Amino acid sequence: MLLINAGMVNSSSMNDTGDKALKDLFDNPVDALAAVRPFMIVDEPHKFPTRDSAKTWGNIKRLKPQYILRYGATFNDEYYNLLYRLTAVDAFNDGLVKGVRVFQEEMQGGMDAAVKLVSSDGKEAKFELNEKDKKQTFKLAKGEDLAQIHPAISDLKIDK
Known part of the structure; x- marks a missing residue:
């Protein structure tokens, strides 16, 4: 399991080339992670717009995930295949809202x-x-x- 945040996904060090490692196949973290084809869980996806010009989302796609699960309570209209919907009113009435x-x-x-x-x-x-x-x-x-x-x-x- 790899836990990574937006700062690291967007870091220039993700593209830095170094010595070839991992069976002499990869010389940067992006290529190594993309070769694994990770299953990604994106927490609080509203912080990562999915439009093509969005930097973080573009860098997430460069990791070539086999599946992306966007896990959050706040969605705009850019979602699809929604499994469960919890509205703000539902969250309020169920006592789930913090702050x-x-x-x-x-x-x-x-x-x-x-x-x-x-x-x-x-x-x-x-x-x-x-x-x-x-x-x-x-x-x-x-x-x-x-x-x-x-x-x-x-x-x-x-x-x-």
Whole structure:
């Protein structure tokens, strides 16, 4: 197993020629690694754009991997053969998101109420209000006030 980071993949030392080693076949690390045809796991692939002009991705392809597994939680639209999708809302609702600061509004008079963000597509957000064992669903667009969900949540508007 070889663990390598973007700094090393892009290092000029990967192309430096030296004495022939490994049965006198290879004189630089790129050729030696490419001959093995590695199975690659790319952690946090969103850091490595896959367009042809991207330096790191180009250097990864020079290693001639037989398979590339892009393992991450954040993908743009440049993926294919997706095995599992975990959206930001799913990660948030499942308690998997790290480093998130949450603003919690004190709900005066609404102690028996809970509001949950169900989904968001950038244009509107879907919320679920659970109050006294009754569930209601609300859709709010950008700029709308959360007071529409519950009067105890005032002066908060949908921004992003």
